[in-house]
Amino acid sequence: MSDSKQKKITIYDVAKYAGVSPGTVSRTLNQIGYIKEDTREKVLQAVEDLQYIPNVAGRTLKTTKTRMICLAIPDTSNPIYFRMIEATLEVAKRNKYSVLLFYTNGQEEEELKAIRILQESTVDALFLVHFSYSKQLREMVSRCVQPIVLCGMCSHLWLYDGIERNFDTISIRVYDAVYSATSYLISKGYKKIAYLAGKRGIEVYRQRYEAYRQALSDGGIPYNDDLVYWNSYDESGGYAGGKHFFSKGIFPEALCASNDLQMIGFYRACQDCSKEQARHIEFVGVDNLEISELLNFSSVDIHEAEVGKNATELLFLRMNEGFEKLPPQDVFINPKLVTRNQKVY
Amino acid sequence: MSDSKQKKITIYDVAKYAGVSPGTVSRTLNQIGYIKEDTREKVLQAVEDLQYIPNVAGRTLKTTKTRMICLAIPDTSNPIYFRMIEATLEVAKRNKYSVLLFYTNGQEEEELKAIRILQESTVDALFLVHFSYSKQLREMVSRCVQPIVLCGMCSHLWLYDGIERNFDTISIRVYDAVYSATSYLISKGYKKIAYLAGKRGIEVYRQRYEAYRQALSDGGIPYNDDLVYWNSYDESGGYAGGKHFFSKGIFPEALCASNDLQMIGFYRACQDCSKEQARHIEFVGVDNLEISELLNFSSVDIHEAEVGKNATELLFLRMNEGFEKLPPQDVFINPKLVTRNQKVY
């Protein structure tokens, strides 16, 4: 039954079996041009009898189309990326494309590798979520002939300025996200508002930090550096933030976190803290994870599924239209604050 | 600067530029055999000058190696799959492989498509998480010459029985998971234990359901069909379960959910319910999602990251060793109950 190890069936075997040429088999299978019904049946019968399955590498070499796109994201530990993956998979599938998933860990070196995957023609297009804005990365991108969409998970630094550019960008207005989050806390009367800033040196978090400061300033609240904590942008960073503040005897009235994972970490630190003051801190985060909803914490929805959807659709638009007909695109996504009545914890 | 549209640089261009043969360029780049230092430098200089990047399709056609594996999972909405993706990505990266992510939606048709991707040689190996155990799927698998690891997210139905088989399996003992979860509730003295069973007709949930019944039986508690609710295996299913029970005036003392998402859904239904009896139900789920930990619900850890890691390593083992030297493998993963002191909600 399972006679493996037999020689691989190629289009030549099918052609011979059906008594036609390889070209005819190819045209039949790819539905190109008219094929006489009789011929067509012979071919399909041969395919069936021989259990022929076309080899993708052969086709790819000739057509230069892989029917794959690459999705490169920083990490897989933040749920927002899963919603992005899901959206990308869906758009790709709709276009009969597969998705190569690449995980950069937010490191420039890995981001460059993702671009190389595109240059080697392993995939037809690339959606790259990157943190680096280096000259080298920019140059590697500019050398690519295939479609690329760049997203920095914030307002992109390389917006179209009229100068030639061979990629599209997608931006999340995270400045607005944090500004609205901080303003919300101010509007509720809080003065002592701590901030979990995320990781220093990453543009995403720089933009958010600026927004926090501006919101304070606009709300007439003096900035206090002691209320700001820079660390990793995951749960452990938030937890460390809580420990840090509490150990210094700092108990803020409210906390704005540059993302929800940090907020959750901070919340855990509160739970681990014996002081009564750690029980009444009001939270606002960014990302609107389901976990925030369940814990009834306010958060800002950044619509990351929309990001994935838009980016991927842009990729297909470029694959179909090329870069001549349409100028470089810069898509913007507007976050939305979701307020909730936080419970006592 | 960005002079695109120029003709693609091939290995022939590099050879001509360096004054050597294409074969030598290939050997230099792939570090095969000894190359005179002088030659080597000329080649590398040419590569540098011409910005040559080897085309993957050409290599693949010749070597029949794509350096990609396919990971096919049911859906991306359950966080357990993300931990699996993460583990798979890591093992693949360590072996210098990329991962093609395929989303089957738990439908047989899509599972067959995943196998076809392997047959077309788009990838070198396949890790398939499947729900279907149909004859057709089994036959398609048996026709593949490349490595395949099959996982049903439960005790696999196609374990090695000495008869020829060309794939490995990985099993999660979910029967034990639900048995221990149910027994735990019984040990705490509960008699009226409801069960969110998941989706009917899926082996994963059949095995769990059997465990629930057996645990009740072993605990001397009569089975009551009114306490069992079959629906979708996501949050909406759990929510519907809560609504269902409460609308019939059924308020269990405890709830065992065949996965955490359903448990969370049920919990939401409790929150939406005005009755006091909906405030004191003790929960146990399966999957041990972070959300369960944060809400302090007990759950069973099924070690899905281990599943991804083991499966992917098995794939590479097969790619290196073939199927002759090693008999078919059946790996088992043992879940672990994590108990927590649930808070009042």
Next chain:
DNA sequence: CTGAAAGCGCTTACAG
């Protein structure tokens, strides 16, 4: 409507 032939861009025995 279909066949013969070239070629996509590599790699790899085979010589030397």
Next chain:
DNA sequence: CTGAAAGCGCTTACAG
């Protein structure tokens, strides 16, 4: 240590 040549499995103008 390196070159010439064949070939991996397709597709696609070009004829007819």
